Amino acid sequence: MEANQKVLDALKWVSGTGCTIGILLVLFSLFVSGYNERYVLTTIGITIALSAASIFLVGILFVLTEEMTKNTKKGQRIIPDSSKLIKFKAKSKRRKVSI
Numbered sequence: 001m002e003a004n005q006k007v008l009d010a011l012k013w014v015s016g017t018g019c020t021i022g023i024l025l026v027l028f029s030l031f032v033s034g035y036n037e038r039y040v041l042t043t044i045g046i047t048i049a050l051s052a053a054s055i056f057l058v059g060i061l062f063v064l065t066e067e068m069t070k071n072t073k074k075g076q077r078i079i080p081d082s083s084k085l086i087k088f089k090a091k092s093k094r095r096k097v098s099i
Contacts, residue, residue, distance in 0.1 A: 004063050011059040018052025021045075 025045030 004067065007063055011056060015052045015056035019049050022049025022052060
């Protein structure tokens with residue numbers, strides 16, 4: 001669990017810093033800067049913020065996947081007998097409908 005906690009802490013700081021920088025760039029480009037030619041800083045800020053959020057989500061997915069694989073019981077695979085399975089034969093009666 002300690003290894004996962006270290007990964008989560010690093011993930012939290014990297015993603016938080018990225019989101020903060022992205023949001024500050026968006027605010028700077030919209031409210032402070034008079035230069036709005038094609039909103040270059042706005043798109044860069046939004047891209048940085050969304051990238052940091054996606055890095056955070058992927059990191060959380062990896063940590064959760066690792067926790068789930070560590071906590072599952074690993075044993076032999078049991079294949080059920082074919083005699084206990086119920087076999088259905090699908091009978092369909094179709095009738096022709098004329099329009």
